[in-house]
Amino acid sequence: MRRWTAIGTLSAMLLASSVGPVFTSFIPSAHAAQAVAFNDISKHWGKATIESMVTKGILDGFPDGSFRPNDPVKIDQFVKMLILSNSEQLPNGNRSWKSAFLSSLSEDNRTVLSQDYRYYDFKPSMTGYWAKPYIDVASDLHFLNRSRYSDFQANMTRENVAEVLYYTLQETEYLEDEAFSRSVAQAYGDLTSASDRMQRFISEVLVKGIMQGYPDGRFGVGEIVTRAEALVILNRLTDPSARIPVAPSADKLQRLVPTTGGGQKVIVFPDKRMWDAYDSLLQAGKLRGTNYDVVNTTLRLFKDLAEKNAVQSSSSASAVEEADIWLDPAYNTYGITVRLREGTLARNNEAITLFANQLFGYNAFAFNKWFAAVCAEVEAGRPLASKQITIGTDNVSVLVDNTAKTVVFSVAASKG
Numbered sequence: 001m002r003r004w005t006a007i008g009t010l011s012a013m014l015l016a017s018s019v020g021p022v023f024t025s026f027i028p029s030a031h032a033a034q035a036v037a038f039n040d041i042s043k044h045w046g047k048a049t050i051e052s053m054v055t056k057g058i059l060d061g062f063p064d065g066s067f068r069p070n071d072p073v074k075i076d077q078f079v080k081m082l083i084l085s086n087s088e089q090l091p092n093g094n095r096s097w098k099s100a101f102l103s104s105l106s107e108d109n110r111t112v113l114s115q116d117y118r119y120y121d122f123k124p125s126m127t128g129y130w131a132k133p134y135i136d137v138a139s140d141l142h143f144l145n146r147s148r149y150s151d152f153q154a155n156m157t158r159e160n161v162a163e164v165l166y167y168t169l170q171e172t173e174y175l176e177d178e179a180f181s182r183s184v185a186q187a188y189g190d191l192t193s194a195s196d197r198m199q200r201f202i203s204e205v206l207v208k209g210i211m212q213g214y215p216d217g218r219f220g221v222g223e224i225v226t227r228a229e230a231l232v233i234l235n236r237l238t239d240p241s242a243r244i245p246v247a248p249s250a251d252k253l254q255r256l257v258p259t260t261g262g263g264q265k266v267i268v269f270p271d272k273r274m275w276d277a278y279d280s281l282l283q284a285g286k287l288r289g290t291n292y293d294v295v296n297t298t299l300r301l302f303k304d305l306a307e308k309n310a311v312q313s314s315s316s317a318s319a320v321e322e323a324d325i326w327l328d329p330a331y332n333t334y335g336i337t338v339r340l341r342e343g344t345l346a347r348n349n350e351a352i353t354l355f356a357n358q359l360f361g362y363n364a365f366a367f368n369k370w371f372a373a374v375c376a377e378v379e380a381g382r383p384l385a386s387k388q389i390t391i392g393t394d395n396v397s398v399l400v401d402n403t404a405k406t407v408v409f410s411v412a413a414s415k416g
Contacts, residue, residue: 038067040069044228046228046232049235050228053231054067057084057095067227069228070226070227072156072224072227075160076131076152079135079144082134082164082168082237085234086101094121095122104172105171117137117140120137131152142167142170143167143171155225157221158202158211158219158220158222159201165204165208165210178200180266182200183268185206185219187217188206189218190218191221193221202219206246207246209245209246248266253272254267257296260295269327276358277334277355281299281355283354284354285301288302288348288351290305293308297328298324300324301323302321303341303344307319320339322347324337332412334359335408336352336355337406337409345375360392366391370396375407378405379405393413395411395414397410
């Protein structure tokens with residue numbers, strides 16, 4: 001079977017629908033695995049990526065030997081390229097999902113693929129709308145909202161691309177700290193011409209290093225995405241090593257924090273107090289030897305190595321760390337969560353006290369005394385009601401789950 005380019009497929013179908021059957025030559029799929037030599041990209045800035053992505057079968061050239069890198073990409077073509085870029089071509093010409101892509105998906109999305117798309121072949125539909133198989137799977141994986149598009153044959157704009165990437169990232173990676181991404185995007189002069197919703201999408205793809213602006217300081221709101229640009233963007237999406245790094249600035253209270261799976265993201269802290277609290281959180285973890293980890297702005301404290309391995313591998317639905325010390329920069333809130341199993345306080349008291357001393361300063365004695373009293377009551381099985389008190393200039397709320405013997409101390413600076 002011959003592979004058709006997205007543009008060639010669309011053109012042929014339009015002609016067929018208007019003047020009857022049409023027979024046209026297209027580049028066979030076997031060519032995708034061979035070296036490519038197009039006659040119109042020798043000096044193009046995206047030459048290397050174009051050739052690489054074509055050999056992977058993501059997009060083809062045209063029968064006249066051209067690639068037409070500056071031709072616009074339609075919405076349906078981009079969706080097809082998005083799906084294909086998350087798959088790999090097998091020696092027999094068929095395709096399968098990349099293992100890294102499958103492992104990045106939620107359990108629900110993996111179930112969608114294994115049940116609803118177990119016979120998915122990555123090929124266009126030969127009856128009806130050619131792009132339907134690609135749009136359907138992208139929609140069911142929540143990479144796009146089908147109802148947002150009235151015409152899938154329209155040109156893809158840069159903000160359209162940013163939106164699809166945003167939702168794809170949400171399902172396959174994680175979203176960056178919005179305060180940081182917005183601060184990066186503000187450098188582009190035409191950002192305000194996009195809606196606030198679109199600004200959120202644009203900010204995310206800029207800070208992820210998947211898209212970038214133009215030399216004149218614009219993002220290019222409303223401008224059309226070309227074939228070459230689409231391939232470069234999708235290459236960065238699927239290969240994080242190809243992304244353009246955006247460095248945090250300590251002067252702006254920005255720092256890299258670890259994410260699940262060994263990645264990193266930038267967090268913007270609301271003030272110097274929380275910036276310093278993060279440092280004490282890291283110091284507190286080290287007091288537990290190796291029985292801790294840090295994910296985003298949460299320090300997880302484990303009973304032992306077995307519990308740590310169980311939680312990190314998600315091998316057990318009931319596996320959970322015995323204590324957390326956490327910061328919530330978005331709400332300028334600090335907290336300590338303690339699950340009062342046998343020995344929990346003894347194992348974690350030193351780490352919790354170190355953090356509390358730094359956070360509360362002169363008022364740490366009052367907090368530590370109250371913390372110990374509350375935990376002692378709950379651990380002994382004497383029910384306590386949730387309550388709030390003031391310590392220094394902080395409001396400290398206590399949420400108690402007596403059945404699970406879990407106590408959450410949430411700290412927020414008083415606004416009074």
